[in-house]
Amino acid sequence: MQLNLFLDFINNSIKEINTDIEKLYSNKYNNMRKVLDHLNNEVLMLDNYINYFSNSNQLRISEPPELYISTIAQQVQPVINGMKTFTLEELAKYDGKDGNPAYVAVNGVVYDVTNNAAWAAATHFGLSAGKDLTNQFASCHAGANILNMLPKVGTLV
Amino acid sequence: MIGLSWEDLRCPYQENRSKTTASLVDRIKNDITNRRLQKKNLVWLELNGCSGNIISLLNGQNPDFQYLITQMTNFIYSNSLITAEGSNAIDQLFNVIGSDFILAIEGAVSLKDNGKYNIIGKKNGKAVTGLEAVNKLGEKASYVIAVGACASHGGVSAARPNPTECVGVQNILKRKVIKLPGCPCHPDWFMGTLAYILLYGEPPLDNRDRPLMFYSKTIHDRCPRRSYFDRGIFASKLGEETCMFKMGCRGPVTLIDCPVRQWNGHVNWPIGDDSPCIGCAQFGFPDAMEPFISYNITRGG
Numbered sequence: 001m002q003l004n005l006f007l008d009f010i011n012n013s014i015k016e017i018n019t020d021i022e023k024l025y026s027n028k029y030n031n032m033r034k035v036l037d038h039l040n041n042e043v044l045m046l047d048n049y050i051n052y053f054s055n056s057n058q059l060r061i062s063e064p065p066e067l068y069i070s071t072i073a074q075q076v077q078p079v080i081n082g083m084k085t086f087t088l089e090e091l092a093k094y095d096g097k098d099g100n101p102a103y104v105a106v107n108g109v110v111y112d113v114t115n116n117a118a119w120a121a122a123t124h125f126g127l128s129a130g131k132d133l134t135n136q137f138a139s140c141h142a143g144a145n146i147l148n149m150l151p152k153v154g155t156l157v
Numbered sequence: 158m159i160g161l162s163w164e165d166l167r168c169p170y171q172e173n174r175s176k177t178t179a180s181l182v183d184r185i186k187n188d189i190t191n192r193r194l195q196k197k198n199l200v201w202l203e204l205n206g207c208s209g210n211i212i213s214l215l216n217g218q219n220p221d222f223q224y225l226i227t228q229m230t231n232f233i234y235s236n237s238l239i240t241a242e243g244s245n246a247i248d249q250l251f252n253v254i255g256s257d258f259i260l261a262i263e264g265a266v267s268l269k270d271n272g273k274y275n276i277i278g279k280k281n282g283k284a285v286t287g288l289e290a291v292n293k294l295g296e297k298a299s300y301v302i303a304v305g306a307c308a309s310h311g312g313v314s315a316a317r318p319n320p321t322e323c324v325g326v327q328n329i330l331k332r333k334v335i336k337l338p339g340c341p342c343h344p345d346w347f348m349g350t351l352a353y354i355l356l357y358g359e360p361p362l363d364n365r366d367r368p369l370m371f372y373s374k375t376i377h378d379r380c381p382r383r384s385y386f387d388r389g390i391f392a393s394k395l396g397e398e399t400c401m402f403k404m405g406c407r408g409p410v411t412l413i414d415c416p417v418r419q420w421n422g423h424v425n426w427p428i429g430d431d432s433p434c435i436g437c438a439q440f441g442f443p444d445a446m447e448p449f450i451s452y453n454i455t456r457g458g
Contacts, residue, residue, distance in 0.1 A: 097453050114455060117377055117386065120433075121405030121451040126444055 005142050006053045009107065012148060013046040041152070044083065045109060048155050052108035052134075084154035086110050088132060091156065095130035096122025102129035103153060106137045111150040132156060171379075174417045177370055178349035182220040185229055185352050197355060198258035199230035200250065200294065201304075203237065204287035205275040205314045205323050206264030209341040210305040211237050217344030218422045225348060229355065233258065236277065247278040247285060251293070259354065260298035261347070265307040265314035265323035266291050274321040288329065295330040300354050302335045303327070304347055309338040310440045317444055327366075335359070336366045340437035345418055346371045365440065367412070376408035376434050379416040391456055396431045403454045407436030407446050 020039040023029045053059070086094075086103070091110065096102025101114045102122040113119040113129060122129040127136055137147075188194035201211060215222050226232035234250045241249055264287070267275040272288030279285060295301055303326045306312025314323040327334045337346045350368050353360040360368045377383065385391070385400035392399045400406070411434055419426045427434055436446035443449075 096455050097451075099455050101455055115389070117402065117409035120402050120407060120409065121448055121454050123405070123448065125410070125441055126447070 002138060002142065005107075005138060006049065008143055008145070009049045010046065012145065013042050013049065016042045016148075017046075041083065044155070045152070048108040056134075083152070084110075085157045086154055087157055091132065092130045095128060104129050105132040105156040106134050106147060108134075108156050109147070109152055110154040110156055111147065112153045113150060116150065171417050174414060175419075175423060178345040178352065179219050181349055181352035181356065182224070182229070185355055188356065189228060194355060196229065196231050197299075198233050198253055198256055199225075199351070200233050200253055200258055200260050200298070201235040201238075202250075202260065202262045202264075202277070202287075202290055202294065203235070204262060204264030204277070204291070204308070205267040205321060206305070206307040206312070208237055208263070210263035210308075210347075211235060213341035214304075214344045214347060216421065217348055220348055222344075225351070229351065230259070244279060244281075247280050250278075250290070251280065254294065254297050257299055258297075259300045259302065259351065260294050261302045261304050261351075262291065262295075262308045262326050263304045263342075265311050266326060266329050267314070267321040267323050269320075269322040291326060291329050295326070295334075296332065300335065300359070301326065301330060301332065302337060302347070302350060304337050305342040306338050306340040306437060306442050309336040310442075312338075312340060313443055333359075333366060335362065335368065337371075338367065338438050338440060338442070339413065340442060343371075343415075343418060343420065363412075371414050371418075372412045372438070374412065374414065376411050376413060376415055376428070379414070380408055380428060381416060382428060392431070393456075394452070395450075398431060401428070401431075401433040403451075403456055404433050405448055405451045405454070406433035407439065408434040411436045411439040413438035 017039060020035050020042065023035050024032070029035045086105070091103060091105055094100050094103035096114060096119070101112055102119060103110050104113055105111070113122070113124075118124055119129065127133055185194065189196065203211065214225075217225070220229075233253050234246070239246050239249070264275075266272070266288050267286075268288065272286030273284070275287035276284045277287050277290055303309045307314040307323070308326050310325040311319075311323050312325075314321075315325075327336070335350060337350060339346065346368070349370060350360060353368070353370070360370060363369055363372060377386070380386070382398075382400045386402055390399045391403040392401050393403070395404075402409070406428070408428065415426045415434070415438075416428070419429065433450065435449045436442050439446060
């Protein structure tokens with residue numbers, strides 16, 4: 001994973017987190033739970049980006065950050081906001097065919113492309129769903145702010 | 158209806174778009190008649206391909222092909238249409254070097270074994286390869302236009318397993334090549350680009366050297382069935398008049414103006430006849446646009 005791409009992801013995450021914090025300070029929200037869930041998600045993503053970057057560049061983080069997992073959130077929802085973890089084998093099932101949704105992984109995050117216009121027939125420029133497409137994404141869309149538009153469904157482990 | 162005719166309800170933007178080429182050519186007619194503009198030499202090279210682009214061009218209307226070869230340009234050479242034969246024809250082709258000429262190329266450049274799988278003629282008893290012709294003519298032309306998918310990026314000729322190692326013209330030439338991808342190229346895309354060059358020089362291009370006047374919006378952006386997509390109403394088989402996204406329509410990734418221009422004299426186009434777009438005007442066609450049709454794709458989700 002390239003440094004500039006990584007920095008872009010971090011910047012985006014911080015923007016999202018700031019928006020949530022701003023909402024909480026100003027009381028401008030309809031549902032606090034939704035804001036907190038979103039915040040929680042963003043931190044999870046940020047953590048994923050950092051892990052992914054350090055792994056792919058073989059860097060060691062001296063103290064891996066401990067993720068905050070809300071016990072309250074867990075009581076209500078066993079999986080935070082529907083976020084799942086996927087192995088590559090599990091991801092392969094989500095190929096967009098025969099009733100399965102179409103998922104793809106980029107930088108450790110799993111996205112839903114079932115109804116994304118550029119993914120007709122669960123394929124995109126010769127690539128098919130159900131795969132980790134990190135390298136392919138970096139080679140075509142590096143720096144493009146398009147991942148935020150996709151629904152996130154989980155993380156790749 | 159309150160005194161409105163069907164014409165009143167048409168979108169002026171769409172109307173305007175479909176007449177881009179005709180209006181450019183009208184201006185040329187005027188400028189050539191008034192001697193403000195001189196005809197330029199045009200060479201049409203056919204390389205590794207099916208010659209579908211010259212056939213498509215013959216189908217052009219308003220302006221038609223006859224107008225192109227008699228009023229707009231001095232049409233020097235076309236393998237399919239030239240009246241000269243054998244070495245006379247090839248001499249006619251290479252004698253253009255030294256004059257001011259525009260080079261249109263259809264078909265890919267075959268590289269295997271130094272290009273010997275695509276022989277375009279004989280000069281002094283020696284076979285002339287497409288590769289050699291592109292090198293010799295390409296550097297000398299005032300403009301190079303790659304017409305169709307094969308010339309633009311390899312297209313069908315370069316599809317797996319690509320036995321003759323075909324590539325697009327840009328892989329051979331270090332200069333700018335204006336690209337008109339499409340399988341085939343619509344007569345309007347070529348005539349419009351040529352007309353623009355004759356009038357004003359190089360047309361505004363995108364970052365992959367496609368003229369913006371034709372290649373600036375996706376099919377999906379202007380699809381008459383877009384509202385079906387937005388509401389999730391998808392066709393499950395050919396012949397259903399809704400959105401064909403779940404069958405693999407490539408409209409969302411294909412930048413071209415088919416929805417407004419249409420084909421065969423501007424009468425219809427694939428989606429208008431309930432068949433998905435196969436992305437023929439997108440780089441990487443056909444391999445990158447496959448599968449062309451699917452029936453087991455998950456709906457909803």
